[in-house]
Amino acid sequence: MKIGIAGGGAFGTALGVALAMDGNPITLWARNADAVRQMTETRTNPKLPDVTLPDRMAFTAETTDLFTNDILLLAIPSQTVRDFLTTHRDHLGGKQLVACCKGIDLERMTGPASTINALVPDAIAAVLTGPSFAADIARGLPTALTLACADDAMGAILQTALSTTALRLYRSTDTIGAELGGALKNVMAIASGVAIGAGLGDSARAALITRGFPEMQRLAQELGAAPETLAGLSGFGDLVLTCTSKQSRNYRYGLALGAGEAFDKGTTVEGAATARAVRQLAKEMDIDLPICTVVADLIEDKTDVASALNALLSRPLREE
Incomplete structure (x- = not known):
């Protein structure tokens, strides 16, 4: 399954590095075209100093490139998730949307998985969370996270797709x-x-x-x-x-x-x-x-x- 990442911050980039180093081709979308150009040309992200971005990572500022992927990791601030889903919901149906942000929507008082379910009901909503720092993940240091998905069968598929040699995912159905x-x-x-x-x-x-x-x-x-x-x-x-x-x-x-x-x-x-x-x-x-x-x-x-x-x-x- 093809994996795309929404968000060019430290955590989204680090997840991309870990997955790409394990052999997965990754498309990372960032809103800032200058940041995309810098990552493409220098293979670096200032938010992750001393980390070389693998060749298997491609960078884009065009959402159309992001939506060609089956699994989308939403590594954007929690308070922007609702706007992102509302703007792009026509392209997100049937996708596996994995929230990688941590927060509560101030408008509806819900977490990101609940927001996904409300706005894109025909997508699979999941949450990737746990004790981790972007720098550790990008450096390949051992990290264990929770992958929560109400659909346990799909959760098992995501668990396999997103686990790497150093990134170990434990599965749960308790997204809340x-x-x-x-x-x-x-x-x-x-x-x-x-x-x-x-x-x-x-x-x-x-x-x-x-x-x-x-x-x-x-x-x-x-x-x-x-x-x-x-x-x-x-x-x-x-x-x-x-x-x-x-x-x-x-x-x-x-x-x-x-x-x-x-x-x-x-x-x-x-x-x-x-x-x-x-x-x-x-x-x-x-x-x-x-x-x-x-x-x-x-x-x-x-x-x-x-x-x-x-x-x-x-x-x-x-x-x-």
Whole structure:
């Protein structure tokens, strides 16, 4: 099956490198024609320094080249998925659409697989998520991810097509759990960065990770996810990685927030939008999600770090 990738960022490019190095011809579409020209001529992407793009990767700024493929990996920001699907839905019917982004649609409060199902119902929707950094994947370092697809037979086909020597995929039918785990851990990564950036220490970060995980489970289960999914790669595994490494954009954003420093506005921070969506969901569904709520308030300058810490520490004492 032919594989195309929508998105010329670090993660989409890294997936293309891994799949091409394993012998698959890959077509990567990027919106920016100059970026496409640079990748074609230099076989490099500035977002992945020191990585040579394989000859089996072709680059295009024309969507018509992308739609000739059977499997499309959507490695675009989660908040742009709806627009992409709406614009191109006439070309996406019958395709296998694999969302490789992590976030919640602020308009409909749904994850990317749910958005695919709503807008392109005759396509196969899947989610590829889990503990991974683009640089590690592009360098061929061992990485394990979750491939979630409600159609298990098609999930098995995708699992085989997208697995490589170093990229190991574990299959699930719980798309809701997989997409929520990948989205919610970004909020906890921001909280962890805030703790370290504000000088609260590793013990405070450990407490946030530990108490944040039940929040993720609580909301995910309310929305129909299986609890065991959140305990796997797409939930707990990704949570640990992104809350402890400066390779995580969300963690770095939290560091800047906690330290009161500016952050590059050109860097995509999926957890910021997700935090706002989760705060709204918590209110509508009457679910107690204190860490997610505090993160959303911090992002919008509705509170400061000292007040946020005080709000969390002044909660009633209870059993674990």
